[in-house]
Amino acid sequence: xxxxxxxxxxxxxxxxxxxxxxxxxxxxxxxxxxxxxxxxxxxxxxxxxxxxxxxxxxxxxxxxxxxxxxxxxxxxxxxxxxxxxxxxxxxxxxxxxxxxxxxxxxxxxxxxxxxxxxxxxxxxxxxxxxxxxxxxxxxxxxxxxxxxxxxxxxxxxxxxxxxxxxxxxxxxxxxxxxxxxxxxxxxxxxxxxxxxxxxxxxxxxxxxxxxxxxxxxxxxxxxxxxxxxxxxxxxxxxxxxxxxxxxxxxxxxxxxxxxxxxxxxxxxxxxxxxxxxxxxxxxxxxxxxxxxxxxxxxxxxxxxxxxxxxxxxxxxxxxxxxxxxxxxxxxxxxxxxxxxxxxxxxxxxxxxxxxxxxxxxxxxxxxxxxxxxxxxxxxxxxxxxxxxxxxxxxxxxxxxx
Amino acid sequence: xxxxxxxxxxxxxxxxxxxxxxxxxxxxxxxxxxxxxxxxxxxxxxxxxxxxxxxxxxxxxxxxxxxxxxxxxxxxxxxxxxxxxxxxxxxxxxxxxxxxxxxxxxxxxxxxxxxxxxxxxxxxxxxxxxxxxxxxxxxxxxxxxxxxxxxxxxxxxxxxxxxxxxxxxxxxxxxxxxxxxxxxxxxxxxxxxxxxxxxxxxxxxxxxxxxxxxxxxxxxxxxxxxxxxxxxxxxxxxxxxxxxxxxxxxxxxxxxxxxxxxxxxxxxxxxxxxxxxxxxxxxxxxxxxxxxxxxxxxxxxxxxxxxxxxxxxxxxxxxxxxxxxxxxxxxxxxxxxxxxxxxxxxxxxxxxxxxxxxxxxxxxxxxxxxxxxxxxxxxxxxxxxxxxxxxxxxxxxxxxx
Numbered sequence: 001x002x003x004x005x006x007x008x009x010x011x012x013x014x015x016x017x018x019x020x021x022x023x024x025x026x027x028x029x030x031x032x033x034x035x036x037x038x039x040x041x042x043x044x045x046x047x048x049x050x051x052x053x054x055x056x057x058x059x060x061x062x063x064x065x066x067x068x069x070x071x072x073x074x075x076x077x078x079x080x081x082x083x084x085x086x087x088x089x090x091x092x093x094x095x096x097x098x099x100x101x102x103x104x105x106x107x108x109x110x111x112x113x114x115x116x117x118x119x120x121x122x123x124x125x126x127x128x129x130x131x132x133x134x135x136x137x138x139x140x141x142x143x144x145x146x147x148x149x150x151x152x153x154x155x156x157x158x159x160x161x162x163x164x165x166x167x168x169x170x171x172x173x174x175x176x177x178x179x180x181x182x183x184x185x186x187x188x189x190x191x192x193x194x195x196x197x198x199x200x201x202x203x204x205x206x207x208x209x210x211x212x213x214x215x216x217x218x219x220x221x222x223x224x225x226x227x228x229x230x231x232x233x234x235x236x237x238x239x240x241x242x243x244x245x246x247x248x249x250x251x252x253x254x255x256x257x258x259x260x261x262x263x264x265x266x267x268x269x270x271x272x273x274x275x276x277x278x279x280x281x282x283x284x285x286x287x288x289x290x291x292x293x294x295x296x297x298x299x300x301x302x303x304x305x306x307x308x309x310x311x312x313x314x315x316x317x318x319x320x321x322x323x324x325x326x327x328x329x330x331x332x333x334x335x336x337x338x339x340x341x342x343x344x345x346x347x348x349x350x351x352x353x354x355x356x357x358x359x360x361x362x363x364x365x366x367x368x369x370x371x372x373x374x375x376x377x378x379x380x381x382x383x384x385x386x387x388x389x390x391x392x393x394x395x396x397x398x399x400x401x
Numbered sequence: 402x403x404x405x406x407x408x409x410x411x412x413x414x415x416x417x418x419x420x421x422x423x424x425x426x427x428x429x430x431x432x433x434x435x436x437x438x439x440x441x442x443x444x445x446x447x448x449x450x451x452x453x454x455x456x457x458x459x460x461x462x463x464x465x466x467x468x469x470x471x472x473x474x475x476x477x478x479x480x481x482x483x484x485x486x487x488x489x490x491x492x493x494x495x496x497x498x499x500x501x502x503x504x505x506x507x508x509x510x511x512x513x514x515x516x517x518x519x520x521x522x523x524x525x526x527x528x529x530x531x532x533x534x535x536x537x538x539x540x541x542x543x544x545x546x547x548x549x550x551x552x553x554x555x556x557x558x559x560x561x562x563x564x565x566x567x568x569x570x571x572x573x574x575x576x577x578x579x580x581x582x583x584x585x586x587x588x589x590x591x592x593x594x595x596x597x598x599x600x601x602x603x604x605x606x607x608x609x610x611x612x613x614x615x616x617x618x619x620x621x622x623x624x625x626x627x628x629x630x631x632x633x634x635x636x637x638x639x640x641x642x643x644x645x646x647x648x649x650x651x652x653x654x655x656x657x658x659x660x661x662x663x664x665x666x667x668x669x670x671x672x673x674x675x676x677x678x679x680x681x682x683x684x685x686x687x688x689x690x691x692x693x694x695x696x697x698x699x700x701x702x703x704x705x706x707x708x709x710x711x712x713x714x715x716x717x718x719x720x721x722x723x724x725x726x727x728x729x730x731x732x733x734x735x736x737x738x739x740x741x742x743x744x745x746x747x748x749x750x751x752x753x754x755x756x757x758x759x760x761x762x763x764x765x766x767x768x769x770x771x772x773x774x775x776x777x778x779x780x781x782x783x784x785x786x787x788x789x790x791x792x793x794x795x796x797x798x799x800x801x802x
Contacts, residue, residue, distance in 0.1 A: 003458055003459045003461075003462035003755075004462060004635060004636055004639045004640070004646040005636075005640075006459050006462070006463075007463075007466070007632040007633070007635050007636035007646065008632075008633075008636045008640075010463070010632050011629045011632035011633045011636065014625055014628060014629055014632075015625070015626075015629045018621075018622055018625045018626075022622065054455075054456070055455070055456060055459050057404055058404045058407050058456050060404075061404035061405060061407070062407070062408075062411070065408070220419075220675055220676075221419055221423065223676060224415055224416070224419045224675075224676060224680075225416075225419075227415060227676060227677070228412045228415055228416045231408040231409075231411050231412035231415075232408070232409075232412045234405060234408050235405055235406075235408040235409045235412065238405045239405070239406075239409075245405040245408065268672055268676065269676070271669055271672045271673065272672065272673050272676055272677065274621055274625075275621075275624060275625060275628060275669065275670070275673055276628070276673065279625075354404075
């Protein structure tokens with residue numbers, strides 16, 4: 001059998017991921033950066049202690065599903081609907097400007113290609129990676145300064161959530177269209193069908209879960225039922241609709257985000273995530289990253305990628321905020337607050353790699369983007385707030401600054 | 402890639418395992434029985450919805466490692482050393498009488514074979530499965546009656562713990578000797594070497610963990626470090642000493658059972674276990690059980706297996722208790738209390754199957770034993786205690802009965 005052979009890989013991954021995660025946090029970078037670097041070090045790139053075997057990749061896939069489910073569970077649906085139109089507009093701008101920017105960047109480097117060709121979709125995919133904001137670091141920075149519950153803070157938070165959903169839809173459509181056998185109308189039909197069924201089925205599932213939850217609150221069975229819904233939707237999305245499994249898991253999370261035990265489920269599954277599946281997922285990105293093919297042109301591309309990704313968010317979200325009658329000084333804050341990227345960008349990139357839309361060599365660009373944006377955002381926000389403090393008329397709470 | 406394909410299997414397993422686990426508990430049987438039955442139903446035996454793929458088997462292996470690690474973590478080393486000699490003697494009798502009984506039973510059915518032949522080790526393995534007491538149900542029954550902390554309760558509990566350790570050593574030796582290329586003295590040398598190294602290395606690891614734990618109590622890093630130790634010891638045991646990986650994990654648990662956060666680690670990993678790995682492990686036993694080869698002779702054997710397994714524990718532990726100057730009426734209670742079997746018997750059986758010492762068809766016997774002993778023990782204990790209540794001189798606390 002030799003099933004025990006996987007223990008060595010697992011032990012190496014979780015230890016290295018944890019150690020480098022802690023080091024990254026000490027350097028004020030997000031922990032995931034450390035975990036990815038751990039994967040780079042122990043993987044075929046450097047030491048070669050751990051290979052990306054089928055088992056590791058399947059564990060990583062469970063890891064990413066759990067992460068997306070958790071993200072869905074933490075969605076505040078009511079708040080999102082309330083702030084509505086403005087956040088939606090900002091989110092749209094925050095998705096489509098980077099999408100366009102990334103596509104054009106790729107085409108500038110590697111030549112323009114006709115709509116519908118494989119090269120075209122590769123270009124669009126570079127843009128797709130740029131779409132999703134990971135607002136965690138912004139939230140942390142705003143909370144520290146006491147501005148999180150202010151008008152700008154709320155706007156950023158809600159725009160970031162909607163932006164995730166739109167980003168997932170874009171990802172779904174891009175992957176769908178890329179399949180050479182898929183008819184464009186089939187992709188649209190499948191996507192619409194999936195979201196309609198998710199709406200109807202999700203409502204029914206929500207009602208059932210709410211009842212079960214009232215009868216058996218804080219139980220193992222509610223956690224397991226939630227996990228089962230996540231797995232089933234992830235599977236069904238990919239198997240029957242050609243939609244990314246992570247989208248399915250994310251929608252499953254949104255379905256359950258309003259039951260009373262949503263936080264309970266999220267906490268239980270987070271333990272699963274951080275102990276084993278999460279580190280394996282992030283380390284697996286490092287394991288799969290191929291720096292052997294790295295050269296100057298890719299390094300240059302990575303620099304362009306980072307600059308375009310950051311600027312398009314600031315410009316897109318900032319201009320749309322101004323269009324929504326926000327003063328320029330505040331609009332810039334929204335733009336800067338929206339420019340952080342994190343797990344979701346990696347998840348999207350990894351998905352693209354698995355369907356052949358992204359060369360593993362570009363993982364480096366994504367990692368560079370995450371590191372840069374994670375370091376720059378808190379610094380810039382602090383500068384902006386100290387220069388243009390949010391006054392009482394703007395803010396929902398008394399600012400400490 | 403198709404890594405998402407595993408989601409369907411996982412969803413089916415965890416849902417069925419949970420549902421049947423709850424049903425089993427409603428019928429007063431242990432949950433694991435329900436989980437195994439779930440595996441039987443969804444597996445190739447009946448519906449054929451889930452196949453025991455490599456991935457599922459590897460997940461199951463992680464599951465059993467986590468279970469054994471947890472069992473080790475919950476060991477009360479001090480208590481065990483204190484009650485010392487008497488519990489040790491009872492445990493020895495509780496291991497060797499069933500070991501002998503099981504071996505003879507197999508030989509009665511399938512013919513006597515010379516020492517050292519493969520058939521001989523198969524016979525010994527049937528005895529080995531009978532050795533380990535799973536005292537959970539006894540503890541539950543004694544607690545309900547208010548006799549858990551009495552003299553008899555303490556004796557049973559400690560004997561059961563020691564009996565696990567001796568059982569693991571027996572398992573290790575049997576598997577070691579069975580390897581045709583292994584020299585007998587090599588097996589003994591490796592076993593002794595492993596336990597010596599575990600003692601020395603374990604002491605060092607314990608000291609390090611104690612320090613880390615004092616500095617970072619209740620942290621993720623302590624949980625992950627614990628899990629890493631478990632994985633490394635499981636791997637090293639099997640890879641370098643030819644000792645069962647579950648023994649390594651169990652020893653890792655014992656090493657850490659005295660650090661302050663042992664319970665914290667156990668709780669964290671239990672969540673991992675019950676949400677995913679545990680159900681997969683128990684269901685995988687059902688998945689692998691082969692009832693197609695079931696016939697009357699095996700059914701008859703199973704009945705004999707159950708009777709011998711129960712009687713040898715009662716006789717072995719009971720007589721040894723009497724030899725330790727316990728009155729007969731109490732000695733019988735010890736014997737009955739020790740006769741419950743559970744996870745560990747399954748774990749041992751599964752290990753035997755993976756090294757070719759046990760035909761999958763005998764899983765049915767083990768399952769039958771677990772069900773029978775789980776139902777009989779509480780009933781018999783109740784009868785015995787109401788007929789011969791433990792008086793103040795025997796009991797550490799006032800009995801409620």
